[in-house]
Amino acid sequence: MGRYFRRKLLIYGVTFFIAVTINFxxxxxxxxxxxxxxxxxxxxSNSESAAALxxxxxxxxxxxxxxxxxxxxxxxxxxxxxxxxxxxxxxSPVSSVxxxxxxxxIGLLVPAILLSWIVGNGLGAMAAxxxxxxxxxxxLGYLLTAVPYMWLAILLVxxxxxxxxxxxxxxxxxxxxQPNLSWAFFVDLVHHxxxxxxxxxxVALGGWAxxxxxxxxxxxxxxxxxxxxxxxxxxxxxxxxxxxxxxxxQISGLALQLGVVVGGAxxxxxxxxxPGLGSLLLNAINNQDFxxxxxxxxxxxxGVLLFNFLADVAFVLVDPRTRxxxxxxxx
Amino acid sequence: xxxxxxLNADVIGKRNEHxxxxxxxxxxxxGLSIVLGLLLLGLIGPLFLSSSPTAYVGPKSEAPSADYxxxxxxxGRDVFVQFAHGLRSSYLVGFLGGGIAFVIGLTIGFTAGYxxxxxxxxxxxxxxxxxxxxxxxVLIVISSYMEVRGVVTQGVxxxxxxxxWVARAVRAQTFxxxxxxxxxxxxxxxxxxxxxxxxxxxxxxxxxxxxxMILLFGGAIxxxxxxxxxxxxxxxxxxxxxxxxxxxxxxxxxxxxxxxxVPPGLAITAIVGALYITNVGLDxxxxxxxxxx
Amino acid sequence: xxxxxxxxxxHYRTLRGDVRALDGVSFGLADGExxxxxxxxxxxxxxxxxxxxxxxxxxxxxxxxxxxxxGELPIADDKAMNRRRxxxxxxxxxxxxxxxxxxxxxxxxxxxxxxxxxxxxRELRPELVRRLELVGLSEQVLDNYPIELxxxxxxxxxxxxxxxxxxxxxxxxxxxxxxxxxNQKAVAETLVRFRELGxxxxxxxxxxxxxxxxxxxxxxxxxxxxxxxxxxxxxTIINAPRHxxxxxxxxxxxxxxxxxxxxRLKSIxxxxxxxxxxxTGCRFRDRCELAHDxxxxxxxxxxxxxxHTASCWKVVD
Numbered sequence: 001m002g003r004y005f006r007r008k009l010l011i012y013g014v015t016f017f018i019a020v021t022i023n024f025x026x027x028x029x030x031x032x033x034x035x036x037x038x039x040x041x042x043x044x045s046n047s048e049s050a051a052a053l054x055x056x057x058x059x060x061x062x063x064x065x066x067x068x069x070x071x072x073x074x075x076x077x078x079x080x081x082x083x084x085x086x087x088x089x090x091x092s093p094v095s096s097v098x099x100x101x102x103x104x105x106i107g108l109l110v111p112a113i114l115l116s117w118i119v120g121n122g123l124g125a126m127a128a129x130x131x132x133x134x135x136x137x138x139x140l141g142y143l144l145t146a147v148p149y150m151w152l153a154i155l156l157v158x159x160x161x162x163x164x165x166x167x168x169x170x171x172x173x174x175x176x177x178q179p180n181l182s183w184a185f186f187v188d189l190v191h192h193x194x195x196x197x198x199x200x201x202x203v204a205l206g207g208w209a210x211x212x213x214x215x216x217x218x219x220x221x222x223x224x225x226x227x228x229x230x231x232x233x234x235x236x237x238x239x240x241x242x243x244x245x246x247x248x249x250q251i252s253g254l255a256l257q258l259g260v261v262v263g264g265a266x267x268x269x270x271x272x273x274x275p276g277l278g279s280l281l282l283n284a285i286n287n288q289d290f291x292x293x294x295x296x297x298x299x300x301x302x303g304v305l306l307f308n309f310l311a312d313v314a315f316v317l318v319d320p321r322t323r324x325x326x327x328x329x330x331x
Numbered sequence: 332x333x334x335x336x337x338l339n340a341d342v343i344g345k346r347n348e349h350x351x352x353x354x355x356x357x358x359x360x361x362g363l364s365i366v367l368g369l370l371l372l373g374l375i376g377p378l379f380l381s382s383s384p385t386a387y388v389g390p391k392s393e394a395p396s397a398d399y400x401x402x403x404x405x406x407g408r409d410v411f412v413q414f415a416h417g418l419r420s421s422y423l424v425g426f427l428g429g430g431i432a433f434v435i436g437l438t439i440g441f442t443a444g445y446x447x448x449x450x451x452x453x454x455x456x457x458x459x460x461x462x463x464x465x466x467x468x469v470l471i472v473i474s475s476y477m478e479v480r481g482v483v484t485q486g487v488x489x490x491x492x493x494x495x496w497v498a499r500a501v502r503a504q505t506f507x508x509x510x511x512x513x514x515x516x517x518x519x520x521x522x523x524x525x526x527x528x529x530x531x532x533x534x535x536x537x538x539x540x541x542x543x544m545i546l547l548f549g550g551a552i553x554x555x556x557x558x559x560x561x562x563x564x565x566x567x568x569x570x571x572x573x574x575x576x577x578x579x580x581x582x583x584x585x586x587x588x589x590x591x592x593v594p595p596g597l598a599i600t601a602i603v604g605a606l607y608i609t610n611v612g613l614d615x616x617x618x619x620x621x622x623x624x
Numbered sequence: 625x626x627x628x629x630x631x632x633x634x635h636y637r638t639l640r641g642d643v644r645a646l647d648g649v650s651f652g653l654a655d656g657e658x659x660x661x662x663x664x665x666x667x668x669x670x671x672x673x674x675x676x677x678x679x680x681x682x683x684x685x686x687x688x689x690x691x692x693x694x695g696e697l698p699i700a701d702d703k704a705m706n707r708r709r710x711x712x713x714x715x716x717x718x719x720x721x722x723x724x725x726x727x728x729x730x731x732x733x734x735x736x737x738x739x740x741x742x743x744x745x746r747e748l749r750p751e752l753v754r755r756l757e758l759v760g761l762s763e764q765v766l767d768n769y770p771i772e773l774x775x776x777x778x779x780x781x782x783x784x785x786x787x788x789x790x791x792x793x794x795x796x797x798x799x800x801x802x803x804x805x806x807n808q809k810a811v812a813e814t815l816v817r818f819r820e821l822g823x824x825x826x827x828x829x830x831x832x833x834x835x836x837x838x839x840x841x842x843x844x845x846x847x848x849x850x851x852x853x854x855x856x857x858x859x860t861i862i863n864a865p866r867h868x869x870x871x872x873x874x875x876x877x878x879x880x881x882x883x884x885x886x887x888r889l890k891s892i893x894x895x896x897x898x899x900x901x902x903x904t905g906c907r908f909r910d911r912c913e914l915a916h917d918x919x920x921x922x923x924x925x926x927x928x929x930x931x932h933t934a935s936c937w938k939v940v941d
Contacts, residue, residue, distance in 0.1 A: 017458045022469060026476050129695040142611070146604035148553055150560045150575060151596025158584045158592075169584070228737065230678045231786070232709025237740045241725050248727070256462065256496075263467030267557050271579065285475045285562055293472055300468050308463055320727055320769045 001129065008312050012305045020299040024074045028067075054228050068128055083298065084291035088283055094295035097280065104172055105276035107193065109265050112200035117254055119201075120208025125243050127209065128216035137209055144206025149264035153199040153271035160195055167195045170273040196272045204261055211253060213244035255311035258304050292330040349538075349616055358612025365605035369598060373418030373491065384413040384569040395590050402590035407582045413569050414594050420570035421552050424486045428551030433497060433544050440501025441528050445509055446545025455502065462495040467557060474563035482565045489554050497543045504539065508532050538617035545610050549603040556599050571595035626826045627653035627676075627793055632688035632699075634675045644899045647850035648688065650925075658819060658827045660837030660858065662873070663847035664896060670718075672847070673795045673830045675699055677713045679813040693792050710741055714791035714824075718798040720782040731766030734785060735822070741789070748788065755784045755823070759814055776807045783814060787823045794824040798831060808833075812840045836875055838862050843931065846870045849896045849907040852925075856932035867934040869908045906936070914928040914938050 054180035065073070077084075083094035127137035161169030171186050173179065219225060228238050269278025277296055284292040316322050353359045382388050391407040392398060401410035443454035473488055474480060508514065509532065517527045533540070558564060559572020560579075578584070578592040630903050632649045635642040645668045653659055661669045674680060676690060676697065685700035692712060692799045698704035717723050725733055734746035736753065753763045759780040770778060779799070787794060796815060800808040831837050837844060838858055845855040846869065854867040865871045894911035897903055906912070909919040918937045925935045 011456065011459045011463065014456065015463050018460055019464065019469075022472070026473060138611075139608070141599065142607040143604050146549070146553075146602075146607055147600045148556045148560075148572075148575075148596055149593075150557065151599065154575065154579065154584060154592050154596065158589065161588070162584055181930075204934050223717070223719040223722040224725045226680075226717075227717050227782075228725075230709065230715045230717065231713075231737060231741075232706040233737055234706070237736055241728065245725070245727055259463070259465035259467065262465050263557060266467070266471075267560055270561060281471065282561060285471070288475075290476070293475055296474050297468050300465050304463060304465050316728075320729075321771055324769065324772060 004316065005312070007133045007174065008226055008309070012309065016301060016305060019298065020075070020078060023297060024071055027290060028070075039070050077300075085296040086109050086284075086292045086295075087289040088287035088292065094291050097247075097292060098277070098295050101276050101280045105265060105269065105278065106303075108200060108269070108276060109262065110327060112197050112204060112265070113254070113258070113261055116201045116204035117208050117250070120205045121247065121250055122216075123205070124209040124212025125239075125246070127213040128220065128242075129143065129239070134213065137213065141206040141210040141213075144203055145210065147203055147206075148267075149200070149203050150267040150271050152203055153196065153268045156195050156199050157271060168192050172275040192272075192274075194207065196268050196274050197264055197267050200261070200265055203264060204257075207257065208250065208253075212246060212250060216242050219243075219245050251311055251315050251318065255308040258307055262300060341357075349619055352616045356612040358608050359616065360612075362605040362612060363489065364608075365601055366609065369418055369523065369602055370422055372415060373422055375417060376415030377412075380409075380412045380415060380447075380608030381410060382412055384408065384416040386412075392586065392588055400590070400596050403505060404577070404591055405583070405586070405588065410574075410591055410594065413574055414571075414598065416569045417571040417574055417595055418598060420482045420565065421555065421602065422567050423482050424555040424570070425548045425552040425602075427486025428489035428493065428555065429548035430488060432494040432547045432551065433540075435490065436494035436497030436543070436547075437501055437540070439494070440498040441505055441532070443498070444502040444505025445524060445528055445532070447506075451502070451609075454498070456500060458495045458498045458502075461492065462499070464492070466492040467554065470516065470554070470558055471561060471563060474558055480563065480566050482568050482570065485555055485558065485565060486551065489551050489558075493547065493550055497547065500539070500543065501536070504536050505532055508535055538613070542613055542617075544612050545606050545613075549606040552599060553603055556595075571599055625652045626655045626657070626693060628691045629676075630688055630690075632672070632675060632690060633686040634671055634679065634699075635684050635686050636671075637682050637684055638900075641900055642686075644850050645683070645901055646675060647899070647902065649847075649850075649852055650688075651845060651852060651855055653828065656819060656827060657823055657843060658816070658841045659855075660834070660841035660844040661828055661830045661847065662834050662837060662844060663921060664873075665832065666896060666899075667847040668850040669830050669847050670797060673715070673797050673828060676793065676828070677709060677715050677795055678702075678705065708736075709825060710786075710791065711789050711932050712791055713793045713795070714786045714789070715795045716786045716799050718801065720799065721775055721777045721802055724778070724785075726770055728769070729766070730768055730770060730773075730781060734766070734788075737785075738788075743789065752784070752788060755788070756781075757911045758817075758821075758855070759784055776803065776810070779803065779807070779811060780814065783811070783818070787818055790823055792843050793823045794818075794827045796827060796829045799829075800831070800833060800836060808836060809839075812836055816840050819829055834862070834873070845874065849902065850899050851907060852933075852935065853908065854931070854932075854934040854936075856934075858931055860929075866928060866932075867936045868912045868914050868938065870934075872911075 040297055081095060083098075086092050086094050086097045089097050123137055124141075127134045157169045160167045168174070168191060172192050173185065174192075177185055177188055179185065216239075222242075222245075225238050228241070263274070266278035266281055268274070269276045270282050270296065273279055277300065280292065281296050283289070284296065385408065387407045388409045389399060389403055389407050391403060392405050393403045393407075395402040399409050401414055403409055404413075439454050439458060443458070445449040469492060470488055474485070477484065505528075514527060514531050515532050524528070536622065555564075555570065556572035556575070559570050560576045562576060564570050564573040564576065572595070574595040575592055578588065583589075583591040629652070630650050632646055633644070634646040636645050637643075649668070649672060661672065662885065663669050671683065672842075674683065675685070676699075679685060679699065679702075690699060692698045692708070697708060697713070703915075724730060736754070738745045738748060752766075756763065756765065761777060761780055761784070765773060765777065765781060770781075773781060779802075783799075799815075800811055803811060815827065819827060829837055829841060834844070841858045843856060844858050844861040846853050846861065846867065848869050854865065854870045856862065861870060862874060865874055869892075876892060892911055897907055897910065903910075905921050906915070906919040906923050909915040910917070916937070921937075923935045923937045924940070925933050926939050927933050928939060
């Protein structure tokens with residue numbers, strides 16, 4: 001077990017290191033002068049802060065020192081929690097801009113991921129049981145995994161938000177409201193949350209259902225299932241074992257799929273103008289706000305790594321094979 | 332010599348058998364028809380359509396009609412022309428992104444699985460790192476620094492980040508295959524490693540490789556559409572993703588111009604969905620156990 | 625007679641048609657008899673073993689019957705058969721190494737299985753522990769996961785588990801093929817001991833290893849292309865076989881073949897016929913040195929001694 005975790009942590013450490021290095025390297029590798037581009041974009045709208053920005057950027061990029069020194073400085077600033085200053089929300093620091101948006105994304109992602117996982121696994125397990133259900137779940141599941149996240153979001157806005165007008169078509173809460181701890185605000189929040197959540201939930205559902213169905217069928221054909229059936233064990237017991245064992249790869253799948261679902265959440269937020277990281281990302285791109293862009297990438301990478309680690313812990317808790325450190329450890 | 336000939340005959344026989352069952356498998360036939368049909372539309376369509384996808388051809392915001400099959404945009408551009416051109420870009424990205432990811436994944440998977448040892452440790456680590464890295468976000472950051480973006484560059488960077496699961500699976504398969512007798516035999520006769528991999532190992536996982544290529548192709552199309560949608564699409568071409576992005580940007584949803592945003596998304600869903608269905612069908616073809624059920 | 629099988633026919637369904645894996649098989653098994661069941665792969669021996677306990681998805685019971693302790697086994701009826709499984713008929717599968725759910729502790733697994741069969745784990749536990757000790761396993765293994773056991777330990781665990789309810793008939797399906805030589809011998813001896821202690825009444829040991837089965841079996845039955853060619857006491861089959869196929873099979877064995885002195889090992893030329901549309905008459909005739917005109921007709925099962933039968937025209941004469 002120790003080996004398993006050491007390995008995982010090493011991978012996550014290296015991933016984090018590479019993500020930071022990508023952040024550092026890309027602006028320096030790409031043709032063109034990023035400072036000029038950022039200023040160019042910005043000075044048009046706000047000439048007052050342009051001078052302050054110019055000195056700030058030149059300082060941050062520090063092109064006058066050698067590359068390795070720049071790299072070290074970059075890490076030092078990062079480890080002090082300094083991700084730079086946002087250009088489009090000047091002079092707010094990137095970290096506070098990202099932290100403001102983060103709760104919305106988490107509030108969307110976590111329920112969507114967990115619920116789609118639970119419901120999808122249930123559907124998949126049922127599909128493995130009945131031919132009739134299988135014939136409807138399987139094609140539907142493949143269709144759903146093929147749908148681009150933003151397209152389903154667009155369709156939901158169009159049908160539920162515009163045509164039927166049951167749900168608001170955009171934003172995280174009504175323009176007339178200020179965020180507060182009242183019941184009315186909460187209801188408003190949930191009202192706005194529902195469609196983007198539903199959109200993410202539906203697209204993610206298909207993959208889980210198909211995965212679970214295939215895994216359960218595989219387990220039902222395994223040796224231990226055959227042995228139990230040869231000894232006349234009831235279908236119920238065989239299915240229970242198969243279902244439990246099929247859950248294990250689905251837990252590690254949860255971590256592997258996370259990157260894709262996060263991407264889905266970003267574009268879904270863009271469609272709904274939902275005030276999470278997705279909309280922030282769009283703003284950062286449109287305003288050439290590279291510090292903000294890098295900050296968002298870093299936060300997402302950290303989030304994904306944390307979630308992966310949680311999934312690893314869960315995996316170890318449920319799978320004796322990893323716990324015993326013998327075979328079956330997935331690295 | 333004679334055994335070689337016999338072996339060859341056997342392989343050809345098997346291939347024919349697979350083709351025979353593939354052409355009789357409804358999933359493969361339906362899936363491939365959709366994929367090839369839309370590909371044909373993307374390839375041939377633009378040749379017959381006189382106008383450019385960015386030309387202002389007619390009335391603004393008009394619903395589909397005999398003149399404009401998919402209607403027109405807010406600015407009076409022909410949606411069908413855009414659609415045909417967009418299909419072209421999507422397939423190109425699919426081929427490039429899927430192809431590059433396939434080649435990288437294959438090379439890394441084979442090398443890691445066949446060499447083992449330290450090489451494997453390193454490549455496996457690399458694979459796992461790229462696997463946990465949220466690819467779309469990294470792609471967004473990279474694309475946003477590029478001032479000029481084309482369909483080709485997009486395909487290339489997508490390919491560079493979507494190979495890990497193929498590498499992982501190929502590595503695992505190579506591990507099991509590399510200790511088979513015929514591989515040992517090849518090694519004893521002094522064949523070089525790349526030769527052994529290509530001649531002895533690869534043919535034994537051909538069906539699996541074909542199926543991963545299909546999945547990568549679909550994945551690249553989905554990826555590209557998301558990048559396009561966020562505004563990081565090709566700056567010099569129309570794609571299905573940029574069509575959706577434009578329709579959002581010009582409030583097509585609120586104006587009720589459904590013909591602008593429904594076709595591109597539907598086409599992506601159809602292409603990727605058809606690819607998945609083809610894959611399920613191919614699984615039945617290659618796996619006789621499933622076939623006989 | 626503990627088991628009486630009459631004209632049993634089981635087919636495999638494939639796209640090209642039915643493969644007649646068992647094409648009219650009749651034999652009897654006495655109380656306490658250990659019968660070795662041997663033949664080339666594809667001869668139907670595994671199908672026969674499975675037919676007596678559980679048909680797999682593609683197998684179809686076409687005709688004939690099997691009677692165990694006076695009650696007919698409902699071979700085609702999976703549900704009805706469930707009541708007979710484990711209690712009356714049990715199996716030690718070929719895949720003992722992976723027969724136990726890898727994510728369940730062995731004790732829990734046993735408890736689940738017993739409860740599902742309406743037995744009390746608590747009442748049976750002392751007997752289970754006694755039998756575990758008999759095969760050299762401590763009570764401790766009940767708290768282990770299967771992967772914590774070595775291959776040999778898993779094999780013994782499955783043997784104890786399969787016979788815990790004292791079945792009347794035990795099918796041991798290629799139980800030794802995954803083991804090394806010393807473990808093979810131990811397993812074979814354990815099977816005999818189980819019979820002597822009354823854990824099982826009679827046994828069918830499916831194997832391709834004639835020399836091993838010779839050491840433990842009372843009788844040996846040889847199958848070829850879906851049919852029985854010869855059945856008789858183990859000594860007779862090994863030392864004085866009558867059917868040409870049995871003879872060829874014995875001659876192909878190194879260990880037993882030693883008795884033939886300096887004669888070289890012979891392999892049987894040719895292949896068994898395919899069973900999609902099997903030829904009429906004796907199925908071995910294309911490979912048989914003694915084949916003659918008569919072999920175009922189905923050979924009768926000839927009783928050579930009270931407990932020795934062979935199906936060949938040559939033995940008639």
